[in-house]
Amino acid sequence: MNYYESGVERIRNIDANLYIEISKKRYEEVRSKGEYEADANLIAEYYRRVGVFLQFISKEAASIYIGMDMLLGFKMEENEWDSFLETCPNFNKIDIMLMKLISIHYLRWCSLLDARDNIALQFPDIYEPMIKLFERGGGRINTHHHELVGGFGAFSRSIHANRGDMTPFDISDVALENIIKEVELAEGYLADYKNGNLSENNCIRCGNKLLILPNLSDYGYQWYKIKCETKDCFDKNFS
Ligand SMILES: [Zn+2]
Structure with missing residues (x-):
């Protein structure tokens, strides 16, 4: 299996039942404080990995909405959202825009890895913490003003390169x-x-x-x- 195929497999296997109607519930009804704490660790590790990547491409910051592929100059296809839903029909039932967007960019990153893109190959696991977050049921993420918010608390909406200086978080x-x-x-x-x-x-x-x-x-x-x-x-x- 190549990167893209195994990426699709993972995204397709995300259990939509974890997310249906979730936005109507209070955070504490959905996950425990400990689970949110673990979620925060995954997000912090994603921010760290993006920070290392930003340093590598000499960029100071990037919005949480920007795909790593876009930072390398690639553009999204016109029908990207529709074809994503065809590829991963479980996402038809998941109404969390940012989770969908990050999954789309993850698959685009997998395609770059299959195409042996030189820079992508140096950061093969950059999306791993976020995909793990989604698989574990912690994908209810949103932005509010300048922050990324969820039951875990808040992170800044833009990811800064200096995040890459942090010690790696253990996400095993x-x-x-x-x-x-x-x-x-x-x-x-x-x-x-x-x-x-x-x-x-x-x-x-x-x-x-x-x-x-x-x-x-x-x-x-x-x-x-x-x-x-x-x-x-x-x-x-x-x-
Ligand atoms: Zn102790």
Whole structure:
């Protein structure tokens, strides 16, 4: 199988049921806080990979709407959207424009890889984090003003080249499952704490003690920081 064929196979296998009617639901009805946290990691890794690519082609920034193929000067076909729906009919039921657009550009990138495009060949996996995000059910992404938004929070709508300076994010299945697990552990810990159960919990990453630090915002909003004793380890806010 060439790149394009295996790309089509992946996109066709994205389960439309994960996305039907999803835009009518609140974020927290669709995915857990841990899942959104894992989603954010995938998006951050995509931004990093695009950053490396932008540095390579000496460009400062690119909008989330721009395909990597377009950055190399290729133009979309006139009937691209229609033919995409013919190729991947599951997307007829998925009403998320940006997810469709990124999938189209992913397939165009696969075609460039098959055509042995010199630059594309140096970035064969640039779309991997986003396709993985879509496959896992985290494809509900949208833009609002200058931001890319979803249940994961927000990223800037334009991707800057300096993103490429970041340390790579581990997007292996194991790493993503661990992110979900540690958020679930913290949520359970906090629920027990609120019920007056003061048992101890340990960090999944390093085994040291997790601390719950209650906070009150200026507006009287109660929130909690759950933090590993180890420096620069688990550290997240919950409410
Ligand atoms: Zn730790």
